[in-house]
Structures are given as C-alpha cells and as structure tokens.
Amino acid sequence: MRKQPSQQRSRDMVAQLLQAAAQVIAERGLDGASTNHIAEAAGVSVGSLYQYFDSKDALVEALLQQFAQRVLTVVDERLRSLIDADARTITRGILEAVFEVAEQDPCQRELARHWHLLRTQSSFKALEQHMLEACRLYLLRHHRDYRIDNLPAALFVSINSLHYTVAHYLGQERPTLSRDEVIGALSDMLAAYLQAGNTSL
Amino acid sequence: MRKQPSQQRSRDMVAQLLQAAAQVIAERGLDGASTNHIAEAAGVSVGSLYQYFDSKDALVEALLQQFAQRVLTVVDERLRSLIDADARTITRGILEAVFEVAEQDPCQRELARHWHLLRTQSSFKALEQHMLEACRLYLLRHHRDYRIDNLPAALFVSINSLHYTVAHYLGQERPTLSRDEVIGALSDMLAAYLQAGNTSL
DNA sequence: CCCTATTGCGAGCAACGACTCGCGTTCAAC
DNA sequence: GTTGAACGCGAGTCGTTGCTCGCAATAGGG
Numbered sequence: 059m060r061k062q063p064s065q066q067r068s069r070d071m072v073a074q075l076l077q078a079a080a081q082v083i084a085e086r087g088l089d090g091a092s093t094n095h096i097a098e099a100a101g102v103s104v105g106s107l108y109q110y111f112d113s114k115d116a117l118v119e120a121l122l123q124q125f126a127q128r129v130l131t132v133v134d135e136r137l138r139s140l141i142d143a144d145a146r147t148i149t150r151g152i153l154e155a156v157f158e159v160a161e162q163d164p165c166q167r168e169l170a171r172h173w174h175l176l177r178t179q180s181s182f183k184a185l186e187q188h189m190l191e192a193c194r195l196y197l198l199r200h201h202r203d204y205r206i207d208n209l210p211a212a213l214f215v216s217i218n219s220l221h222y223t224v225a226h227y228l229g230q231e232r233p234t235l236s237r238d239e240v241i242g243a244l245s246d247m248l249a250a251y252l253q254a255g256n257t258s259l
Numbered sequence: 260m261r262k263q264p265s266q267q268r269s270r271d272m273v274a275q276l277l278q279a280a281a282q283v284i285a286e287r288g289l290d291g292a293s294t295n296h297i298a299e300a301a302g303v304s305v306g307s308l309y310q311y312f313d314s315k316d317a318l319v320e321a322l323l324q325q326f327a328q329r330v331l332t333v334v335d336e337r338l339r340s341l342i343d344a345d346a347r348t349i350t351r352g353i354l355e356a357v358f359e360v361a362e363q364d365p366c367q368r369e370l371a372r373h374w375h376l377l378r379t380q381s382s383f384k385a386l387e388q389h390m391l392e393a394c395r396l397y398l399l400r401h402h403r404d405y406r407i408d409n410l411p412a413a414l415f416v417s418i419n420s421l422h423y424t425v426a427h428y429l430g431q432e433r434p435t436l437s438r439d440e441v442i443g444a445l446s447d448m449l450a451a452y453l454q455a456g457n458t459s460l
Numbered sequence: 461c462c463c464t465a466t467t468g469c470g471a472g473c474a475a476c477g478a479c480t481c482g483c484g485t486t487c488a489a490c
Numbered sequence: 491g492t493t494g495a496a497c498g499c500g501a502g503t504c505g506t507t508g509c510t511c512g513c514a515a516t517a518g519g520g
C-alpha cells in the first residue's frame with residue numbers, strides 16, 4: 059500500500075475496493091479479475107485503486123492476509139483446545155475449522171483453490187510456516203505415543219496431503235463426496251500413519 | 260491439428276515445434292511460453308505453427324499426451340508386476356515409476372507442476388481416470404486384506420494425497436528432502452491407512 | 461519444364477492486461 | 491474564506507498475447 063488513507067472517505071474506498079475485489083474474484087475467478095473490473099465494481103476509478111495498492115498482486119495479498127488471519131485464528135483455537143487429544147480427533151478438529159473458514163465466502167474458496175499459485179505470497183508462506191510449527195510441536199509433545207523416524211519427511215507428506223486434498227476438494231464444482239466424508243477419510247489416514255510406528259515393527 | 264502434414268519437411272516442422280515447445284516451456288514456464296516464442300525457438304514462423312495446431316492449447320495438449328502416455332505405460336507395467344504385492348511395495352513401485360518419468364526432462368516437470376491447471380485437458384483426465392480404475396481394481400482384488408468402509412472417499416483422499424504431494428515436491432526449486440524420503444513417507448502413509456481397518460476396531 | 465497443391469512466411473490485427481499522469485474536486489486547518 | 495494538501499478520476503500508454511492473411515517458395519507428378 060503506497061499511501062496510507064488518512065481521511066475517512068479514502069479509508070472507506072480501500073474497504074470498498076477489498077470487498078469489490080473479493081466479489082469480482084468470486085465471480086470471474088482469480089485470473090479473470092482485472093484491476094479495471096475491480097475498480098468498476100467498487101464504483102471507483104482504476105487510478106484510485108493504484109493510489110492505495112502498488113499492484114494487482116498487492117491487492118490480492120491484502121485479501122490473502124485477511125483469509126490467512128481467519129484460518130490461523132480458528133486453527134490455533136482448535137489446536138489449543140485439542141492439544142492433548144489423539145491424532146484423529148485433532149486432525150478432524152483442525153480440518154473442520156479450515157473448512158468452516160474456507161466455505162464462508164466464495165472468494166476464499168477461490169483463493170484456497172489457487173493455493174499452489176499463492177504459496178509464494180508472504181501471508182500464505184507465514185500461514186504454512188505456522189502450521190508446520192504447530193504440527194511439529196504436537197508431535198514432539200506426544201513423542202512417546204508416536205514413533206516417527208523421519209520427522210521432516212513425515213511432516214512434509216502429512217501437511218501436503220491434507221493441504222492439497224482440501225484445496226482440490228474445495229475447487230470442485232459439484233463434489234461427489236460430502237465434506238464430512240473427506241474430513242473423516244483424511245483424519246483416518248493421518249491417524250493411521252502416525253500410529254503405525256507403534257503397532258508394527 | 261487442423262492439417263495433417265504430408266510432406267517430409269512439414270512432418271519435421273511439427274516435430275521441431277513440439278520439441279521447441281517443450282524447451283520453451285521448460286525455460287520460461289507454462290505461462291511465459293507464448294506461441295511467438297515457441298515458433299521462434301523452432302526456427303519457424305507463427306503462421307506455420309497455426310497450420311498444424313488449432314491453438315496454443317492444442318499444442319500444449321499434444322505435449323501433454325506424450326507425457327501422459329509415458330506415465331501410463333510405465334505405471335501400468337509396475338502395476339502388472341506388483342499386482343499381488345502389499346500396499347507399501349506397490350505404492351513405492353508406482354511412485355518410483357512416476358518420478359522416473361517426471362524427472363526425465365524439465366518440461367515434464369513443469370507440466371507435472373501445473374497438474375491442477377491441466378486436469379481439464381483430455382489426456383490428463385484420461386490418465387486420472389485410468390489411475391483411479393487401477394486403484395479400485397487393486398483394492399477390490401485384495402478386499403480381504405483391506406477393510407475400507409468408504410471406498411470412494413478413501414480413493415479420493417489417497418490419490419489426491421499422492422498426487423499433489425508429488426506435484427508439489429517436483430515444483431520445489433531446491434527440495435530439502437530427497438526423492439526417496441518422500442516416496443518412503445508416502446508409501447508408509449498409504450500402507451498404514453489401508454491396513455488400519457484390520458488391526459484396530 | 462510446367463503447373464498446381466502444399467508449405468512457409470512474418471508483418472500486422474484486435475483484444476486485453478497492468479499501470480500512469482495531468483487535472484479537477486473535496487477536505488480541513490487556519 | 492482562503493489555501494494547500496489529500497483525494498479521485500479515467501482516457502490513454504505501453505506491452506503482450508493469440509491468431510490471420512495475402513503472398514512467396516517449394517515439391518513432385520505429368
């Protein structure tokens with residue numbers, strides 16, 4: 059944001075722009091949403107848009123930050139309340155929280171859909187890092203229950219599996235599976251993986 | 260392909276174009292590769308390109324078909340030889356085969372990277388369908404060993420997890436994990452998931 | 461050698477994208 | 491009320507993209 063809006067009307071405009079951006083992205087997709095479209099939808103000129111956002115990317119990044127913040131808040135809350143639960147329960151809880159946020163509005167769904175493209179943006183990078191740390195903490199805290207011989211690999215595989223499966227599910231136009239079926243299967247899979255070290259070998 | 264090349268020189272040109280397309284995509288990425296760039300790299304004019312390909316998408320689709328064919332061949336071969344192996348072994352075998360193909364040349368890596376965008380193209384759709392069927396067949400054949408209560412959900416989760424984790428791994432510039440670590444973790448996870456129905460409950 | 465179909469060319473078109481710039485308007489401090 | 495800064499505007503710039511069209515070069519059967 060190149061200039062801080064100081065007057066009320068400009069602050070309103072920034073809010074309008076963000077809302078319009080969310081709406082246009084939801085309607086036309088991330089690629090189809092041009093700065094001109096967004097400005098028009100906000101009832102504002104392109105020039106004004108560029109007064110407050112350095113680039114289209116900066117605008118998207120602002121939207122992303124909102125989204126990431128929501129996910130982070132709700133996930134952290136679940137994590138705290140379930141920190142001593144078993145793997146299946148905590149996975150289920152976190153997935154439910156993520157779905158809850160992602161399905162709040164269509165723009166967030168579209169953003170989740172394009173996770174792979176947006177991974178480089180700082181807000182998403184921060185969110186990913188945070189999730190990784192949270193998982194690591196959980197596994198270290200419960201290291202007696204789960205024997206993981208290659209922690210980095212296990213984390214990579216687990217997180218990416220959840221991650222992209224959810225993203226792909228959200229991206230479907232007409233899903234053949236229900237949200238709960240996917241959550242169930244994913245938490246079963248993760249729980250089985252983490253517990254495998256105990257039973258066998 | 261709007262016109263079939265009949266003379267030798269035109270067939271050569273089509274081959275040149277495909278090769279150049281692969282090279283340009285590898286160098287500049289899928290988005291950065293314009294038809295003009297590709298034609299130039301092939302030492303051919305844009306007009307000639309459009310003599311043999313209806314559109315840019317058609318050109319990419321041709322490339323995709325080559326890639327999908329290679330994956331399919333090598334995966335099928337592994338599937339046949341490992342059809343009675345346990346889940347970990349067969350997963351490992353298939354993943355190794357996929358990596359083998361995907362790492363053959365940088366263009367294929369780029370294509371694998373953009374799997375999510377290319378899913379709609381017919382070759383990739385066919386490949387996905389084929390993989391799904393193969394997994395279903397394996398699980399039905401071994402239905403005594405693995406108790407899956409929700410087969411569609413289990414298939415969705417398993418395939419997507421493998422799928423996108425591999426795609427993401429291939430997309431990394433400087434991976435922190437080795438190929439084998441990822442393959443190992445993924446096949447451990449899948450095996451644990453499929454076997455979970457037996458031990459517990 | 462000729463003649464016609466096939467091939468090859470590449471300047472140029474139309475559409476669209478992100479982004480700028482000069483100018484008129486509004487606000488708020490004095 | 492005046493004045494200067496903040497704000498808002500949108501036609502226009504510049505670059506890129508996918509793609510076309512009229513024309514020249516070539517091949518190869520007669």
